[in-house]
Amino acid sequence: MLVDALKRPIKDLRISVTDRCNFRCSYCMPLDEYEWINKKEILTFEEISRLANLFVGLGVEKIRLTGGEPLVRQNLDKLVAQLSSIPGLKDLCLTTNGALLAEKVSALKAAGLRRINVSVDSLDPEKFKRITKRGDLSKVLEGIFAAKDHGLDPIKLNAVIERGLNEDDVLHLVEFSRDNGFSIRFIEYMDVGNSNDWTSGKLVSKKEIIEKIHSRYPLKEVGRAGGSAPSVDYEFVDGRGDVGVIASVTEPFCSSCTRVRLTADGKIVTCLFSGVGHDFKALLRRGASDQEITDFITSIWQKRIDRYSDERLEALRSSSYNPKSHKKIEMISLGG
Numbered sequence: 001m002l003v004d005a006l007k008r009p010i011k012d013l014r015i016s017v018t019d020r021c022n023f024r025c026s027y028c029m030p031l032d033e034y035e036w037i038n039k040k041e042i043l044t045f046e047e048i049s050r051l052a053n054l055f056v057g058l059g060v061e062k063i064r065l066t067g068g069e070p071l072v073r074q075n076l077d078k079l080v081a082q083l084s085s086i087p088g089l090k091d092l093c094l095t096t097n098g099a100l101l102a103e104k105v106s107a108l109k110a111a112g113l114r115r116i117n118v119s120v121d122s123l124d125p126e127k128f129k130r131i132t133k134r135g136d137l138s139k140v141l142e143g144i145f146a147a148k149d150h151g152l153d154p155i156k157l158n159a160v161i162e163r164g165l166n167e168d169d170v171l172h173l174v175e176f177s178r179d180n181g182f183s184i185r186f187i188e189y190m191d192v193g194n195s196n197d198w199t200s201g202k203l204v205s206k207k208e209i210i211e212k213i214h215s216r217y218p219l220k221e222v223g224r225a226g227g228s229a230p231s232v233d234y235e236f237v238d239g240r241g242d243v244g245v246i247a248s249v250t251e252p253f254c255s256s257c258t259r260v261r262l263t264a265d266g267k268i269v270t271c272l273f274s275g276v277g278h279d280f281k282a283l284l285r286r287g288a289s290d291q292e293i294t295d296f297i298t299s300i301w302q303k304r305i306d307r308y309s310d311e312r313l314e315a316l317r318s319s320s321y322n323p324k325s326h327k328k329i330e331m332i333s334l335g336g
């Protein structure tokens with residue numbers, strides 16, 4: 001089994017299929033313009049599939065398609081069809097903002113997609129617009145229900161909670177999920193990228209989120225799926241659904257992190273907070289063999305020592321953390 005320098009196996013591959021997005025969420029991609037990846041630098045579906053196959057050969061069991069907004073990439077269902085037929089791959093998932101889901105879900109389902117995560121941070125149309133700048137809540141809800149009608153299961157909703165913005169939405173989101181048979185995962189606001197002006201004051205901790213929910217709908221902790229999932233999950237004591245919190249800031253899970261990321265322009269990144277990636281596009285495009293590529297992945301993974309969130313917590317505790325001191329790859333490029 002391929003393990004890194006801290007004995008963590010490689011199990012999950014997150015693929016960013018584009019750095020473009022039709023939203024401008026304040027916590028992720030607040031600016032109108034970025035240094036976009038040039039179209040010809042974006043990996044083709046064939047290049048992505050080839051790498052994905054090699055990763056599965058090295059132990060990857062789960063692939064998530066993300067971005068940017070994955071559904072703005074034309075014909076994404078063709079990639080889903082290629083990936084869903086990889087022998088040995090146990091799970092294929094897509095994370096989307098849902099805006100284009102209603103029109104695309106039928107083709108995605110037919111191509112082999114079985115489950116989906118949709119991000120929705122508020123059920124108040126005006127606030128939703130304020131957070132996403134370009135989003136229309138009704139289109140997202142239409143997408144979520146279209147996914148349900150097409151039998152995607154589970155449907156998980158993701159919500160980033162930011163103090164002063166949407167902590168009041170936690171219970172509405174919980175009720176909406178319970179009423180409609182969706183799972184919900186709250187995400188602590190993280191200092192991803194370089195442009196979101198994150199401060200610890202904007203963070204709403206897992207403890208606070210869980211207390212808020214538990215006082216209204218009692219919860220029972222079930223832990224991390226498979227022991228290493230980012231989310232700590234809870235079931236409602238009344239049996240009506242589940243909820244989880246991804247607490248990368250207050251309860252980091254670096255010690256069990258089995259995730260590797262592939263950027264839209266073919267870089268392998270070994271941590272969400274990395275400042276550098278390893279260029280595989282050059283290797284692919286100069287005709288490297290499968291063995292050469294596998295060897296390169298192996299050598300990168302074996303040297304991996306990333307534990308950024310652990311280090312951030314240590315620095316936050318000693319009040320010495322400066323999120324701007326370290327230039328990171330934008331989340332839209334490396335795939336959230």
Ligand SMILES: C[S@@+](CC[C@H](N)C(=O)[O-])C[C@H]1O[C@@H](n2cnc3c(N)ncnc32)[C@H](O)[C@@H]1O
Nearest residue numbers: 027028067068069095096097119158189190336
């Ligand atoms: C980068 S997005 C890409 C996929 C898709 N566009 C979407 O919004 O679901 C993936 C996930 O990262 C989350 N995310 C983005 N910026 C974040 C931040 N600063 N802190 C926590 N989560 C964040 C989003 O809410 C979303 O659930």
Ligand code: SF4
Nearest residue numbers: 021025028029068097
């Ligand atoms: S969170 Fe998703 S929808 Fe929002 S700006 Fe980032 S990539 Fe786009």
